[in-house]
Amino acid sequence: MDLNPADDRFADLIRADLGDDVLRPATERYLEEPRNRFAGHIGLLALPRTVEEVAGLVRHASAAHVPVVPYGGGTGLVGGQVMAHGPAPLVVSMERMTAIRAVYPTENVLIAEAGAILADVRAAADSADRLFPLSLAAQGSCRIGGNLATNAGGVNVLRYGNARDLCLGLEAVLPNGEIWHGLSRLRKDNTGYDLRNLLIGAEGTLGIITAAALKLFPRPAAVGTAMFQVPSPEAAIELLALARDQVGETVSTFELIHRQGLEFLTEVLPDVRQPFEVPPEWSVLIELGLSAGQSPSEALEAVYQSAESQGLVSDGVIAQSEAQRSDLWAVRERIPEANRLIGSVSSHDISIPISLIPDFIRQGADMVSALGPYRINCFGHLGDGNLHYNVFPPLGRYRADFEDQRGPVKRAVHDLVHAFNGSVSAEHGVGRLKVDDLQRYGDPAKLHAMRAIKAALDPKGIMNPGAVLKV
Amino acid sequence: MDLNPADDRFADLIRADLGDDVLRPATERYLEEPRNRFAGHIGLLALPRTVEEVAGLVRHASAAHVPVVPYGGGTGLVGGQVMAHGPAPLVVSMERMTAIRAVYPTENVLIAEAGAILADVRAAADSADRLFPLSLAAQGSCRIGGNLATNAGGVNVLRYGNARDLCLGLEAVLPNGEIWHGLSRLRKDNTGYDLRNLLIGAEGTLGIITAAALKLFPRPAAVGTAMFQVPSPEAAIELLALARDQVGETVSTFELIHRQGLEFLTEVLPDVRQPFEVPPEWSVLIELGLSAGQSPSEALEAVYQSAESQGLVSDGVIAQSEAQRSDLWAVRERIPEANRLIGSVSSHDISIPISLIPDFIRQGADMVSALGPYRINCFGHLGDGNLHYNVFPPLGRYRADFEDQRGPVKRAVHDLVHAFNGSVSAEHGVGRLKVDDLQRYGDPAKLHAMRAIKAALDPKGIMNPGAVLKV
Known part of the structure; x- marks a missing residue:
């Protein structure tokens, strides 16, 4: 279905309905991502303060067939937060929805709005003598809504699970503009399909998460x-x-x-x-x-x-x-950080069945050295089978000399991962970077089901078009 | 869409394609459920041995618009396994797919077919010096596919989570007859929408789970x-x-x-x-x-x-x-067992935010005693906020005297649960018993999304019609 740009006329409709304050002039930072592999464009920037405002924005976008890009902390590494092609989108940043709405220490539950910075969520748990275990390098700037939308991982997954495992309930705006009030504090609730886990990891393509009920844990003594x-x-x-x-x-x-x-x-x-x-x-x-x-x-x-x-x-x-x-x-x-300063030819966020990791590391080294005189930095969350497998130029040479090699190196590494029954997208998500990988390596029946679900929930295709699934 | 019964002509089509051995004469036990609240009917009973046979059965059912009821151990308490109304269904029992396909002790992963008895899965883990923690009263006869389809709970949820939390990957036949090969052994895998969690808890309405990759744990010393x-x-x-x-x-x-x-x-x-x-x-x-x-x-x-x-x-x-x-x-x-022998007026599998449980118990007692001279047995998984809240006749009287009170008592208890932000379906599922409750208490946006997903994945409505969602 054809989409329209978020233009001045669309802005006027939003202002007339939601007031002047919800829109802001777009600045550069909403068009960038940490690895500078994608340059976004933007029609309109909205900073809603309530779930009702988010719903209003999405309803307008749905009526006008305008693409919507949900925006968290902007720290994602796969381009899920920047739309480069097609009509200029409405970017909906959650940065004004940062409240910790409630903490229930007895229940080990905290309710945070999607724009809350991960470090602030952790601090709020800490103040209640509890632990919110999600922890990753970007925690000072990433936002919990983005962590959930991408099912973020980090250094504590081994014990406490991914972002998915730390969420009991969601409040979200669905692509038709309806608000799902699903902030359950319940540990057991089998009332219908698992919409929570469907939105988690969907990277904003099935709706916008506006708040979450999160699991807390006792702080280790x-x-x-x-x-x-x-x-x-x-x-x-x-x-x-x-x-x-x-x-x-x-x-x-x-x-x-x-x-x-x-x-x-x-x-x-x-x-x-x-x-x-x-x-x-x-x-x-x-x-x-x-x-x-x-x-x-x-x-x-x-x-x-x-x-x-x-x-x-x-x-x-x-x-x-x-x-x-x-x-x-x-x-x-x-x-x-050292990796960034050195500059990789290609970086890979992969997971492998744990018992196969030693073989993978050996075969990977042989395979990469057959491609060129590269250095490999293979490190990461071994307990989860999640490796960051990054390929670098030889000492004294620079990534700029190997730009044309990124594609072949990535392909070779991902092919090997796939041959080991691994995943080419372990904790960073698919975004726009790995859309083709998903098509290449994904299970066909699952891809058919994904497309059917996307078409069912977002028939106009307005939510984060081009992320996860090829448009 | 109108469905057709699984009649002799349909049986002939299946025999011609899959051979004589896949069909069996239906016996009484496929029409019963433990609480005798539902009397099923059945057109045809199939006992497939492989995922390909399951796919063949579903393809035939899809082509002929015949309803399919997936059947595990038959221990479900909400009538999800028995279809009473509409054209007589094809019942697909997983009882011949019971293999433990593989155990990976290093990875803490076990792969079981859907028909494996829960106790056998636990024993297989035990033999590998590992723990599969799902544990519930029916474990000697329930099957792991049914446990996953209903997201079963049990006595170890507090530490290890529900069935959902214990599953890494699935093999399943989708309503169009496609096989999803999703038996991932990975702890981190963000490659698209979470089809696994969508099938888990969908009670056979979105496909048939045929095998699962399950998480194991160290055995406590x-x-x-x-x-x-x-x-x-x-x-x-x-x-x-x-x-x-x-x-x-x-x-x-x-x-x-x-x-x-x-x-x-x-x-x-x-x-x-x-x-x-x-x-x-x-x-x-x-x-x-x-x-x-x-x-x-x-x-x-x-x-x-x-x-x-x-x-x-x-x-x-x-x-x-x-x-x-x-x-x-x-x-x-x-x-x-004692409850069954006494005979309840109405039984309720509910969950409540943990900190509200004491208030709920007090208000519930007041409310029930206002309805009649009942005895309440309130017990269960307090750590999960999951109570079995069962209402019984006074000493010396029998449930048969209170048949007409079941509806009002259930409604009053469920209304109170809802007022406490609780769930009327904690660990037993919705099945056919709680379809109306889901409509009454469910979030409208979520219900819309559920209907859209059901229509997208099962456009002919053949998978377990009448369970979870009203036909």
């Missing part, structure tokens, strides 16, 4: 962090199983780090304090969150001892202070 | 079970919070028990060994699953001590042997 050297990815996987046998679900983080990442830090971020004199080929960052009365350093020490007796670790550092903890975390958290 | 007397439901809720502060996620069961349930046991199941001389008004069954090196009885003792100092418990029994554990569990698990 004590947190322990360590970095262990492991002889191989196999050993890392066995170490995780061993740790879980010993300390159960308290393992909240288990991140694999490759020497390449540590060398990148040395190269471009030399102020980052590294735990080992000589960067080990493989190491893991492990964190435990324990109940009262348990000692994290003793628990980590015990894990290390058992692992050492099985040859699963060769050296290790257990943080003895908050400062040491934060040093260890800095190693993991600043690797993406 | 030691399990501790106790029953504590609590002065009130408020105290029970505070006790749960206290226990979680002390022992974190290891609290796997937290069941509220009312004196009425214990008195029913005394009345009709006197062989059940009860832990307290005088049945307390309120008590809780609590279970911890701990890692190696922790003592369950010490942990429970510590919880009891702290709780006692805050006035949250007044007496308690901590199981000191496997026999004592099983005695405590028997008290909880045989209450439903």
Whole structure:
């Protein structure tokens, strides 16, 4: 169906209905995304303050066949927040809907509006002596609505799940402008189809999330962090199983780090304090969150001892202070920044069945080295089977020299991932970057069902056109 | 759209395509359900052995506009498995697709066909030194496909989640006969709309689940079970919070028990060994699953001590042997049987925001006693906010005398649940029993979306017609 641009006449209709204050002049930042792979365009920028205003905007867009791009923190890495082609869209930014509407500590529930910054949601939980576990590098600027729309992951998925798993209910505006009042605080509610999970991960193509009921957790009484050297990815996987046998679900983080990442830090971020004199080929960052009365350093020490007796670790550092903890975390958290400074040929957010990861890493290395003299930084959320598998130019050369190689490298990596029954979109979403991948690797029956659902809920195709599904 | 019965001509078409062996004469048991509230009828019974046979059956049904009723263990309590009205359906029972296709202990994943009995799935996990935590009274006869189609709950939801939370991927036949090959073993996979969660809980109205990739967990090294007397439901809720502060996620069961349930046991199941001389008004069954090196009885003792100092418990029994554990569990698990023997006027599977439960229980008691001289047995999964709220005739009288009161009692209880922002369908599903409730209490925007999705995926309306959504 043909769409129309969000032009002056459309703006007048909105002003007449919703007042002058809901629209704003568009600025550059709504047209950019962190990796600068997409340049958006924009017809109109709206900053609604209530779900009713969001519904009003969507009703107008539906009536006028104007495309709508929901906008959170703008931190997405797959271009889901910028529309480059077709009629200039109405961008609906949630930045004025930032309230924490309620906290129910007894129920371990918090209700936040979609525009709330993730860090603020975490802080609000903290103030109620609770934990909201979603944690990722962009948490100072990403917004919870975007986290849900993309089913964000992060460093605590191992213990607490993805954004999807942390949501009990939603308030949302559907593509026809109807408001779904679904802010359930219930842990069990089987009343019909799971619209919540359908909107989560749909990246704004089936509606706009305006608020969410989120799950909180008890705050661990004590947190322990360590970095262990492991002889191989196999050993890392066995170490995780061993740790879980010993300390159960308290393992909240288990991140694999490759020497390449540590060398990148040395190269471009030399102020980052590294735990080992000589960067080990493989190491893991492990964190435990324990109940009262348990000692994290003793628990980590015990894990290390058992692992050492099985040859699963060769050296290790257990943080003895908050400062040491934060040093260890800095190693993991600043690797993406180092990656950006080095400049990748191609970056991949992939997941692989956990037991196949060692094979994948070996075959991937062979495959990439056959393509050229690249450096690979393979790191990430090993416990979830989610790797960030990034391919870089050789030392002394730059990504600009390899622009024409991005496509072939990406294709080769994604083909390998697919051959391993993996996913080419683990935690960042499909956005506009991976629309073709979804067509290529997706299950045909599922794609047919997705298209049918999209057509049923958004028959005019106004919601974030071009994201997830090819227009 | 008009549907046709699964008649002899239709049977011939199936035999010609799929052979003689896939069809069976229908027997009574496919027409019954445990509470005898629905009498089904049946045109044809099919017992497919492969997903391809299921797809063949659905393609024929789609072409001939014949209704299809997917059939698992037949243990559902809301009539989702029996179709009473309209043209006689094709019943597709999964009882010959019972294979455990694979177990991946390293990945904590098990792949089971839909017809696998829940207890067999649990046993297969056990054999791999893992836990599949879904556990409910019918586990000896219910099948995993039905558990997923209804998003079953049970006694371990508090720690491990509903059936939905325990599933990573599905293989399913969609209403057009296409096979969705979605048996992902991945923990993170954001490749398009969440078809998995859409089929889970759809009660066979959007397709037939034929196999599932299920999450496994480490087996707790030691399990501790106790029953504590609590002065009130408020105290029970505070006790749960206290226990979680002390022992974190290891609290796997937290069941509220009312004196009425214990008195029913005394009345009709006197062989059940009860832990307290005088049945307390309120008590809780609590279970911890701990890692190696922790003592369950010490942990429970510590919880009891702290709780006692805050006035949250007044007496308690901590199981000191496997026999004592099983005695405590028997008290909880045989209450439903006692309920059946007594015979309820009306039973309700409800959930309430946890902090509102004490108020709900008080107002519910007032409301029910205003309706008549009923006895209430209110018990269940307090940690999930899920109560089984069952209303019984006074001592010495029988449900048969109150048949005409079932409707008004149910309506009054459900109205109250709705006023408390609760759900009238917590863990048993909607089936055919609660179709009207869904229309009455459901969010209109969500209902519209559900109807649009149903029409999009099943335009001929062949899949389990009359369940979940009114035809």
